[in-house]
Amino acid sequence: MTQKDSAAGICKDYDLPLTPDQYIKEITPMYREKWLQAKPLPGANRLIKHLHKHGVPFALASNSLQEYIDAKISHQRGWKEYFSVILGSDQVKSGKPSPYLFEEAAKRMGVDAAQCLVIEDSLVGVRAANAAKMKVVAVPPHSEADCSSLADSVLHSLLEFQPELWGLPPFEDWVDNALPIEPIHVRGVSVTGSVCEVSENGTPALRDQVFGFYFGWAKVDVQKSFKVMVSIGWDHCSCISKRKFHICIIDGNNEHLSHHQIQLLLVGYLRGLNSKDITSMNVEVLEDYKSIASASLDLPMFLHHACEPLFPEASPEDSFCSDEKE
Structure with missing residues (x-):
């Protein structure tokens, strides 16, 4: 809607003691604060x-x-x-x-x-x-x-x-079947086996358009981080659609993540998901993508993210440079 139509609808639906113009005047400073983020x-x-x-x-x-x-x-x-x-x-x-x-x-x-x-x-x-x-x-x-x-x-x-x-020029930024992306930070991920859910107490929910196969690092605590491949999709099996995460440690097994709250730093993209990917994953396909992700994370264009703070507000020492190889 346009701003005026939206304001008029909100004032009516919530029976606010304001005219649409008064509502706009009150709410706009709050919006401006959010635009910064x-x-x-x-x-x-x-x-x-x-x-x-x-x-x-x-x-x-x-x-x-x-x-x-x-x-x-x-x-x-x-x-x-x-x-x-x-x-x-x-x-x-x-x-x-x-x-x-x-x-x-x-x-x-x-x-x-x-x-x-x-x-x-x-x-x-x-x-x-x-x-x-x-x-x-x-x-x-x-x-x-x-x-x-x-x-x-x-x-x-x-x-x-x-x-x-x-009819537009194709992208030319893929590197050996992997795409460098602007880092995506996710915190408050609860892990049980390989199926993960973002906790309500974590960062604001990921945008719906964060969807597909990604790779990067999972951090368990200050001392431990692991190379991971992550698929992020939607689970439509229940009455309410939910985000569905599958996290695979690339060099090891998922026992290192189970029953932990982890943080993710995703720095590369492999491809989108289809409905079969969300419900099940062919082991050979999974291993192929893990291999691509593992090799990519050793390249400078991906690896340099490992020394960045996990979140913009994190302290310098709270970074992935303390990576413990396992």
């Missing part, structure tokens, strides 16, 4: 830099107000300079799901709307792309699964995106 989705910076490097014009068209977009992206390095056009809903007649945002973005880039590809994470955005007669790839959170029926393609993660399928 916002992180790009996995693969977002990679795609932005790739398109910019190859001279492909691309726009940011959001239902947010232009003022808020500028504030949000000011915390993301290079974004303001990389986007050819940055457009808010207050600069067109109406926002998504109307087509005007996307049509105006195409016009300002000097391209035909029919030749544009939209990447969206919401149903309302997919509908806007459809209305503008643009192709659309959806990378939705779990709650926006309705995108599937309307998008030309649906991905679980931007790391799955293949530009060449859409």
Whole structure:
């Protein structure tokens, strides 16, 4: 929704003693504090830099107000300079799901709307792309699964995106079947055997778009860390869908992690998951991926992360450089 529509709906649903404008005035400072902590989705910076490097014009068209977009992206390095056009809903007649945002973005880039590809994470955005007669790839959170029926393609993660399928230059950053990624930190993981769940007391929940096969390090305590391969998916077997983690120690067995609270530092990506991967894993396939992950973690482009603090707020000594080989 646009901000005004959202504010009006919240005031009505919660019977707040405020007008929508009063609510916006009260809530906006809280939002601004949260924007400082916002992180790009996995693969977002990679795609932005790739398109910019190859001279492909691309726009940011959001239902947010232009003022808020500028504030949000000011915390993301290079974004303001990389986007050819940055457009808010207050600069067109109406926002998504109307087509005007996307049509105006195409016009300002000097391209035909029919030749544009939209990447969206919401149903309302997919509908806007459809209305503008643009192709659309959806990378939705779990709650926006309705995108599937309307998008030309649906991905679980931007790391799955293949530009060449859409007439764009292919990525060239894979290293021997492994993709270096911006580190993903996960804490508060409770381990029982190889099936793990993120505890409620850990860091805020991982974004839904953290999905697929990853590798990195698992830390049990200050003295012990292990090379691991991790699959992260969704378990739909119960009435309520839950995150499902499978963690495999690469050089050893999972007994070292069982019944511990562990922290993960994921630095590489192997591929996405399919439904069979989530329910079971062929042993040969698993060993192949463990072999790729093990070799990759010895390469400088992955290994240098081992000496970084596990979390930005961690002390310098709380790093993986104290790795104990087992």
